[in-house]
Amino acid sequence: MPEDARAFSTPKPTGLIERILRIATGPDDIVLDFFAGSGTTAHAVMKMNAEASADAPDKNPCRDVCARRVRRVIEGFGDSPALGGDFAYLRCRRIAPGRLLDIEHEQVWTALQMIHRDALAPFEPDGFSWAGDGDSALAYVPRFSAAILPALRKAVADCAAVVLYSWQPETLRQHIRAAHVQHEAIPESLARRFGMKGVCA
Known part of the structure; x- marks a missing residue:
């Protein structure tokens, strides 16, 4: 029964x-x-x-209905005034421990901003990504090149505290030496943060 x-x-x-x-x-x-x-x-x-x-495999009520509605409330619609505010629609994807090295740079940048509780800033495929203000900032350098150094040095100099993530932290540390800059290695820092031991060995 x-x-x-x-x-x-x-x-x-x-x-x-x-x-x-x-x-x-x-x-x-x-x-x-x-x-x-x-x-x-x-x-x-x-x-x-x-x-x-x-x-319709791409049907997503959260994205297509809820997220759209929240954006309309923020921006205003019809006779309703804009209420303002911040909003981000994010999709989560489980990354298998052995695949941490395969994640895309955009995913790294989003994860770093979530860890540091920053408002989401877009990923910059050319150069470096930056989020923050004059007091504190977060930066991500997916690929080091000498061409990015002038802009990165200026951004770092204009900020009181910077956490700088890179796949080549030792190389960056040689070029950007400042007491207010904390250099962090990718993917090791993500592996530590998410408890994935032995991933980067």
């Missing part, structure tokens, strides 16, 4: 509710179940959504 049959005297079959929903609703309709009972309606809706998702 199903569990809902023990909890409710008149449980409805999921198939029946699904059939009613197929007749009474369209693809983008919202189903509101005021008296959820044993969750049969939710079960039927989730089953139908799963079928629809198989046809």
